[in-house]
Amino acid sequence: MPRFMGFVRMEENIGTPPQALFEAMDAHIGERAAKGIFLDGGGLYGTEDAVNFVVRHSEVTRVDGPYAEAKEVVGGWAIMDYPSLEAAVADQREFAELHAKHWPEVTVVATLRQISEGPEEPGA
Numbered sequence: 309m310p311r312f313m314g315f316v317r318m319e320e321n322i323g324t325p326p327q328a329l330f331e332a333m334d335a336h337i338g339e340r341a342a343k344g345i346f347l348d349g350g351g352l353y354g355t356e357d358a359v360n361f362v363v364r365h366s367e368v369t370r371v372d373g374p375y376a377e378a379k380e381v382v383g384g385w386a387i388m389d390y391p392s393l394e395a396a397v398a399d400q401r402e403f404a405e406l407h408a409k410h411w412p413e414v415t416v417v418a419t420l421r422q423i424s425e426g427p428e429e430p431g432a
Contacts, residue, residue: 309389310422311347312396314403316384317417320354320374329410336406340388345399349386380417387423396420 340346358373375381390396397420404418 309391310393310396311425312388312390312400313421313423314349314386314388314400315382315417315419315421316407317380317419318383318414320378320381322414325411329406332406332410336403337386340399345388345390347387347389349384349388351384352382355381393422396422 337346337349355373355375355378358375360371360373362369362371388396388399390399400418400420404416407414407416407418
């Protein structure tokens, strides 16, 4: 079965999500964990302690957060195992809809990417 990584991107420092979203996500993730779909995941702290190493022209430079130029940051991630790309896409939409329903005043980008297992093409 193909594995996927989901990311949630949003503006930084927009406040704490509503309790209703936490409860809906707990139920959503719990159901998927019980079915063996949700393998691992979690939320991320803000960029105030983030560290990037930038490689440019064979030189490595360290850049510490926070990053004033960042419009959106990754706030959470998940690794999931689905039987097909179609199932993964449908479930990621359902996950995004939880945010639309329970935290409508913010902009959230829920991204889904297939994890490469080697040189084969995505969707294989």
